[in-house]
Amino acid sequence: AGADALESPASPQLVLPANLGDIEALNLGNNGLEEVPEGLGSALGSLRVLVLRRNRFARLPPAVAELGHHLTELDVSHNRLTALGAEVVSALRELRKLNLSHNQLPALPAQLGALAHLEELDVSFNRLAHLPDSLSCLSRLRTLDVDHNQLTAFPRQLLQLAALEELDVSSNRLRGLPEDISALRALKILWLSGAELGTLPAGFCELASLESLMLDNNGLQALPAQFSCLQRLKMLNLSSNLFEEFPAALLPLAGLEELYLSRNQLTSVPSLISGLGRLLTLWLDNNRIRYLPDSIVELTGLEELVLQGNQIAVLPDHFGQLSRVGLWKIKDNPLIQPPYEVCMKGIPYIAAYQKELAHSQPAVQPRLKLLLMGHKAAGKTLLRHCLTEERVEGCPGGGDKEKCYPPSPPPVSKGIEVTSWTADASRGLRFIVYDLAGDESYEVIQPFFLSPGALYVLVVNLATYEPSHFPTTVGSFLHRVGARVPHAVVCIVGTHADLCGERELEEKCLDIHRQIALQEKHDAEGLSRLAKVVDEALARDFELRSASPHAAYYGVSDKNLRRRKAHFQYLLNHRLQILSPVLPVCCRDPRHLRRLRDKLLSVAEHREIFPNLHRVLPRSWQVLEELHFQPPQAQRLWLSWWDSARLGLQAGLTEDRLQSALSYLHESGKLLYFEDSPALKEHVFHNLTRLIDILNVFFQRDPSLLLHKLLLGTSGEGKAEGESSPPMARSTPSQELLRATQLHQYVEGFLLHGLLPAHVIRLLLKPHVQAQQDLQLLLELLEKMGLCYCLNKHKGKPLNGSTAWYKFPCYVQNEVPHAEAWINGTNLAGQSFVAEQLQIEYSFPFTFPPGLFARYSVQINSHVVHRSDGKFQIFAYRGKVPVVVSYRPAKGVLQPDTLSIASHASLPNIWTAWQAITPLVEELNVLLQEWPGLHYTVHILCSKCLKRGSPNPHAFPGELLSQPRPEGVAEIICPKNGSERVNVALVYPPTPTVISPCSKKNVGEKHRNQ
Structure with a gap:
């Protein structure tokens, strides 16, 4: 009925059926009514409950007065009431529950105070600036909701309501509470959210019956010392206030079960928090907490622990005792111990890590991931060779420099390449250097290698750089890294400095520096403006936002707005850490290279920038990693789970402890182990170098190179299948030509449409892939990475390598798909009328x-x-x-x-x-x-x-x-x-x-x- 009402211009008329005399409850909600049906009072002699919510009433219908002698519950919420009518209110003398919320009432009639039986009253979401004095006469009132109105002080009339058990005055500008609020001794639940309170009076602490208290979104900096007298308190929300110290008055509240202190300015948590032994929920997110007390592990009943957005680096020992925690949030902390990857997996993994650390000797692994990024021909590969290749020690800056050059020009980049570089043997500092290909065809896989805790070197060719090239050579890369890895550390290196004049070099470096600053300023100001719009929307009530289609965030809930605001704040607080100035480098000058190497080492060893470099791991986990990369298993593409389990036993890890170690090695990028994939969970992909080589095969768009690989793959094909295959007869020239033509067609189909059959993929990947099982596992892995999908694989049926076709969407060249009957590209074809x-x-x-x-x-x-x-x-x-x-x-x-x-x-x-x-x-x-x-x-x-x-x-x-x-x-x-x-x-x-x-x-x- 509601839909029909809103779609028709005239207000609907409801006709009540006969014989309603015995009805005790009637719901006429959602009908668009402006008046109640005629004869309502005379027809409903037994009515106790009347629901008129979500209609269009501007006043209480006079007919409601006829029901006054027996009506006990009335709901007129979500209407357009601007007045109630004194006579109608006076007649409702038996009323026990009255809901007037979500209307437009500027005031309440004095006659409301005469409803002596009233127990529940809801006048929230109206426009009340004050309450009538007569309200103090409602001696039986147990629940009162006055939230989201326009009160400017706590209504003193309420202090007379001795039976009141639940009171909500949130989202009113009270700015303070009366000292004698202690008169409300029966109060069990009190909502004071967003009431602009700066302090609480001492009398507040005499509300000895309080069980739930909401004080979030105020300006509180401290609690009265007597607050600890509220011994019946079970739930307390102090989020979004100004507390810099954990309120000591909370510590004696032994019955507390839920405590929310999110979004304050706390720097520590007292060890005496262990006294809150009944605590089930503890939210401390978005503060400035640097460490947790050891005693927190004694809160063994905890079910929710939220710590995200702090500065916690180390979790206390025995943290696994908090085994009941189901809701666990820890991200956005500079965690070292346990490592971030372990903490993100949850309490059971933290427990396993700490147990393993106790069993075995700890080991420090100083190894940092270094990523070289930049446009094609920026000089990344040459720079990598110059940095990582051994040089003659003691080569003087002005002496015979020939010994310091790379022995021969480095090869052209082959795609993504990985090199291990021991930058300082005396300090044991090693880099894993990823040279990311600048060719656009590799863009789909580059993001896989952008990770937190890495040092990013953005390489710019200064010889060809022009200010107009900044967006493509610098700006877009910074946006990309910032989007993938917020707060990442980026160093800008300018290559080919020897091809620039002194003044030209200085001008180009300054221009890059200036444009980076401008881009950052533009982005930050844009985000700040957007955050301000969210703040303005939050300042308006949800009802007001929902009533105005032109308003920003029309209809959006406060919860979603707060989530949006938190994201903007996160983006503003986690800008890139861009090291300045630009470092110009000539790879033929060892002084330049030494300066760059010293810069990279000094940044890498900075504990505040790269805390993970100094993390401690169980020795058995490190041994397990090393065993995976020793012969003979180092040469294999993958290991079975049982192969890894046998290596685990050599490292001193029993089967039940292996899972946590493999999970950590996966999370930290040392190997791939997908415990959540039915197709892959029985295998461990430990040879990442070979996997990267395989990825490079797919993302080289050179047709002649692809055809050459296929032709190489077809030669000796019979041997690759094993002894069971008969030896192949020598092909005739015509057969060779036919085969070459077919393979050429496959290459064309791949580069135009992204299509390849499985048997041709196998030819491409020789010698990486030998057995059919290798191919199937690899294709499952590529599918999981989102790089391709099988066109004709049916669920539950085995993959047939000879017939399965795979689609690589990044290779599709035609702008739009083939025409379909139901659509012509932008508009619906022949369907728009229905x-x-x-x-x-x-x-x-x-x-x-x-x-x-x-x-x-x-x-x-x-x-x-x-x-x-x-x-x-x-x-x-x-x-x-x-x-x-x-x-x-x-x-x-x-x-x-x-x-x-x-x-x-x-x-x-x-x-x-x-x-x-x-x-x-x-x-x-x-x-x-x-x-x-x-x-x-x-x-x-x-x-x-x-x-x-x-x-x-x-x-x-x-x-x-x-x-x-x-x-x-x-x-x-x-x-x-x-x-x-x-x-x-x-x-x-x-x-x-x-x-x-x-x-x-x-x-x-x-x-x-x-």
Whole structure:
């Protein structure tokens, strides 16, 4: 009935059926009523409960007065009440529950105080500046909600309500509490959130019955000493205040079960916290806590422990005693002990690490990951050779320098290459140097190698650099690293300095320095402006935001806004650490190289910049790692889990302790072990160098090189299959030509459409892949990494290497897919008169993650059928429902990149379109979690605007996707077209989508840490 009411211009008239005399409860909510049906009072002689919520009443209907002698509950919330009517209120003398929330009441009538039986009163979300004095007469009132009004002081009338047990006065500008608030001795639950309180009076501490107290979002710096008298307190929320020290008055509250101190300025936690022995929930996130007391492990009943966003480097010993903790958040701390990777896995892994450390001798591993990035021909490979190759010791700066050069010019980059470099043998400091290829074809795999705790060297060719080249040679790389690894340390190195004049060199280095500062300033100011918009939206009540379609964050919940604000704050607090100035280098000058080497060493040894370099590991874990890289297993592509278990026994690790060690080695990027993958969990990929060589094969776009590899692979093919295969007869020239032609066609198909059959992949990968099992495992691994998918693999059926075809989306060249019957590229074809279009759009103002669209197209393959791929678009079906995924690169500097997911259906069947796109939205959200420093926005495009063909459709906030549909609302207004209304089913999904699915993990997060 609610939907019909909102869609029709006239107010509906309800006609009550006869014989209602025995009805005791009547719900007329969600009907758009402005008046109650005639004869209501005479027809309902036994009515006790009347619900009129979510209608259009401007006053209490006079007919309600006829029910006054027997009505005990009345709900008129979510209406348009501006007044109640004294006569109607006076008549409701038997009322026990009255709900007037979410209206527009500026005042309450004095007659309210005459309702002697009233026990529950809710007047929240109105416009009350004061309460009537008569309210003090409600001697039986137990629950009162006055939150979200316009009170400017605590109403003294309430102090007379001796029976009051629950009171909510949150979100009023009280600015203080009366000393005699102690009169409310029966009070058990008190809400004072966002009441602008700076202190609490001593009398507050006499509220001895208090069990739950909400004091969050105030300006409190301390609690009265007598606060410890509140011995019945079980739940206390002090989040978002100004506490610099942990309030000592909390420590004697032995019955406390939930304590929230998030978003304060605490620097430590007292050891006496162990006295809170009944504590189940402890939230200390987003403070400045540097360490935890050893005694915290005595809180063995804890079920929730939230510590993220602090400065904790070391967790206390025996932390595994907190075995009941289910909700555990520790990210954004500079953890060394246990290592960050162990802590992120959870309490059981921390327990296993600490137990292992106690069993074996600890070992320090000073080894740092160094990544060389930059455009093609920037000089990365030459720089790597000059830094890492051995030189004649003691070569003087001005002496015979020939001995100091590389013995021969280094080869051209072969893709991504890894080198181990002992930078200082005396200090045992080693770098693992990753030379990331500058060619665009490698962009899809580069992000796997960008990891926290690494030193990034951005290499710029100063000889060819021009100020206009800054966005592509420097700016885009900084955006990319900042999005993938917030707060990363970046050093800018300028190569080919010898090809520049002295003044030219100085000007170019200064220009890079100046433009970096300008880019950082622009980005930070933009984020600050966006954060301010969120603050302004939070300052308005949710009801006000939901009533104005033109308001920023229209309809978005406070919870989602706070999440948004926290993300902006995170982005602002975790800017890149860019070392200045630019270091110009000539690889032919050993003085330049020595200066660069000294700079890298001094940065690497800085404990505050790279705390992980000094982390301590169990000796058995280090031995296990070393054993994996010793002959004969070092040469193999992979080991079975049992092979690793045998190595574990040699390292002193029993089978039950092996899992934690392998998990750590995986998380820290030493090897790959996917315990969550049915297809891969029985195998350990320890030879990362060979895996990188295999990846390089796929991302060289040189057709002659690919054809050469295939021709090499076909020679001696019979031997590779083993003794069971008959020896091949020598091929004739015509057969050789035919084979070469076929292979050439395969190469063409790969470079144009990303298509390769499994048997040709096997030829490409010789000699890396020998056995069929190697090939199958490798293809499973590539699929998990999001690099390819099998076109014709059916669930539950074994992979047939001779017939399976694989698609590598990053190679697809045609701009749009082949034409489909239901769509012509942008608009619905022949369907617009019946179909409504759903379109979710992701917008990326600063940077679009490289390779994201290609990897996303792999991730969604399990959800779709009958797909057709283009370079920037995918047409497919979810069951019988069409979906289209589109990527639109930015057309100019001020334009964002966008990625959209769309479907269509008739309005009655729009749930099928939601069912089609929701899993695709959630898959994209999972991938975007790999980019914690990325700023992007999500919007739901207005279906009415899309149907009109508007070039700039209105965009509803994407946060609405994670919120339930508003109760009783059938339509919402599109502000782009005046008063045009959009059905709520076209904006809100039937059930909220998952914002941050934490159960799904991507290989990208695993592979990249070293």
